Amino acid sequence: MRKKVTMEDIGKALGVSVVTVSKALRDQKGVSGQLREQIQRTASEMGYQKSSRAHNMRVSHTIGIIIAERFLDEHQSFYWSLYRQLAGRITEKDSTPLLEVISAEKEADNVLPRIITGQRSDGIIIVGTFRRSYMELLHNAPERTMPLVCLDSEVESERDDAVISDNIGGGCVMTSYLLSLGHRRIGYVGTLLATSSIDDRYLGYVKALLQHGIAVNYDWIIPDRDRASGRLLKSGMLRLPEGGAGRELPTAYFCNCDLTANSLIAALAGRGLRVPEDISVVGFDNHLPGGIPDAGITTYEINVKMMVNRAVSRIFQKMDNPSFSGNVTVVGGAFIERSSAVRIGAPVPYV
Numbered sequence: 001m002r003k004k005v006t007m008e009d010i011g012k013a014l015g016v017s018v019v020t021v022s023k024a025l026r027d028q029k030g031v032s033g034q035l036r037e038q039i040q041r042t043a044s045e046m047g048y049q050k051s052s053r054a055h056n057m058r059v060s061h062t063i064g065i066i067i068a069e070r071f072l073d074e075h076q077s078f079y080w081s082l083y084r085q086l087a088g089r090i091t092e093k094d095s096t097p098l099l100e101v102i103s104a105e106k107e108a109d110n111v112l113p114r115i116i117t118g119q120r121s122d123g124i125i126i127v128g129t130f131r132r133s134y135m136e137l138l139h140n141a142p143e144r145t146m147p148l149v150c151l152d153s154e155v156e157s158e159r160d161d162a163v164i165s166d167n168i169g170g171g172c173v174m175t176s177y178l179l180s181l182g183h184r185r186i187g188y189v190g191t192l193l194a195t196s197s198i199d200d201r202y203l204g205y206v207k208a209l210l211q212h213g214i215a216v217n218y219d220w221i222i223p224d225r226d227r228a229s230g231r232l233l234k235s236g237m238l239r240l241p242e243g244g245a246g247r248e249l250p251t252a253y254f255c256n257c258d259l260t261a262n263s264l265i266a267a268l269a270g271r272g273l274r275v276p277e278d279i280s281v282v283g284f285d286n287h288l289p290g291g292i293p294d295a296g297i298t299t300y301e302i303n304v305k306m307m308v309n310r311a312v313s314r315i316f317q318k319m320d321n322p323s324f325s326g327n328v329t330v331v332g333g334a335f336i337e338r339s340s341a342v343r344i345g346a347p348v349p350y351v
Contacts, residue, residue, distance in 0.1 A: 005048040019061055019122050061095040064121030066113050069103045070230040071128045077289040079128055089312045107134050116144045123315040129153035129195050147318035151311040154196040160326045163311040167197050170300040170333050171204020174254050174282050179212055182344035183252040187220030189264055190256030194227045198256045205254050220250050224260040235266035251344055258283035261297050280341035296339035307331045
C-alpha cells in the first residue's frame with residue numbers, strides 16, 4: 001500500500017517548513033506567488049490529498065529566537081528574562097519558540113544559524129546584538145527567506161525591523177538627574193563600540209553634558225567589558241581614573257547597566273569610597289541578576305513587556321505580509337529614584 005503523502009514530505013522535498021507548505025496549499029498570506037505555485041505543483045506531482053481535518057486546522061508558526069552565548073552567562077540574566085517573556089508571548093499566540101544560542105566561535109567564523117540554513121522557522125527574532133559583520137550576515141544572507149525583527153539591538157537592513165528601548169533619551173535623563181543634584185564632574189562606565197545600547201546611552205550622557213555647557217572628559221570614560229567577547233569585567237578590573245596634582249576626579253558616575261553599576265560600587269569600596277556618601281552612582285535597566293544584593297541603585301527601567309509585545313506583534317505582521325518594509329520602534333522607559341545618588345557636598349579625593 002502506498003504511503004500517504006504529508007505536508008512534511010512536501011516540505012522536505014522543497015526545503016521549506018511545514019507551515020509554509022500549509023499556507024501555500026490553503027492560499028494563505030505569507031508565501032510568494034512563485035513559491036506557492038511550486039509547492040502546489042509539487043504536492044500534485046507527489047499525490048498529496050487534502051483532508052477535511054487538515055483543512056480546518058489552525059496554522060501555527062515557529063519563531064526562531066537567536067541570542068549570543070555571552071548574553072546568557074549567569075551575570076547576564078537580563079536576556080534570560082527577556083527570552084522567557086518572549087517565549088511566553090509567542091506561545092500565547094499558539095506558536096512555538098525555537099531558541100538557538102550562537103557561540104563566540106560561530107559568530108567569529110560567520111557561521112549562519114541552523115534556524116536559517118535549515119529553514120526551520122517562519123520568522124526570526126534576534127535578541128541583543130552581535131558583531132557588526134555577523135549582524136550584516138544575518139540581515140543579508142541569501143539563505144534567509146523569513147522575516148526578521150531585532151529586539152534590543154539596531155537593525156542593519158531596510159527590510160527588517162528593530163524594537164529598542166529609548167537608550168539615548170534614558171541616558172540623557174540619568175545624566176541630567178546627576179546634574180540636577182549639583183554634580184558637574186560625571187564619568188561614564190561602559191565599553192564604547194561594544195553594543196549599540198551602550199553607545200546610545202553614552203550619546204544621551206554626552207547630550208546632557210553639552211546642554212549644560214560641560215565638555216566630556218575622556219579620562220572619565222571607563223570600559224566595563226571586553227569589546228571582542230562582550231564579557232563583563234570583574235570589579236577589580238575596572239580602571240578607575242587616578243588622582244594626582246591638578247587632576248580632578250568625578251563626583252558621580254552614570255553606568256550603562258545596573259550590573260556594571262554594582263561592580264563600580266564594589267570597585268569604589270576597594271578605594272575606601274562609599275556610595276552615595278562619597279560619590280554618586282546611577283545605572284540603567286532596573287535589573288540585577290538573582291543572588292546579587294540590592295544596592296539601591298537609582299536607574300532607568302526598560303519597559304520589557306512592551307518591547308516584547310511590539311517585537312512579537314511585528315514579526316507576525318511581517319509573516320502575514322512579507323512585503324512590509326522595515327521600521328524601528330523606540331519604547332520609552334521610566335526613571336526610578338533610589339539611594340545611590342545624593343546632592344553633592346565637598347568632593348572627596350580617592351584614597
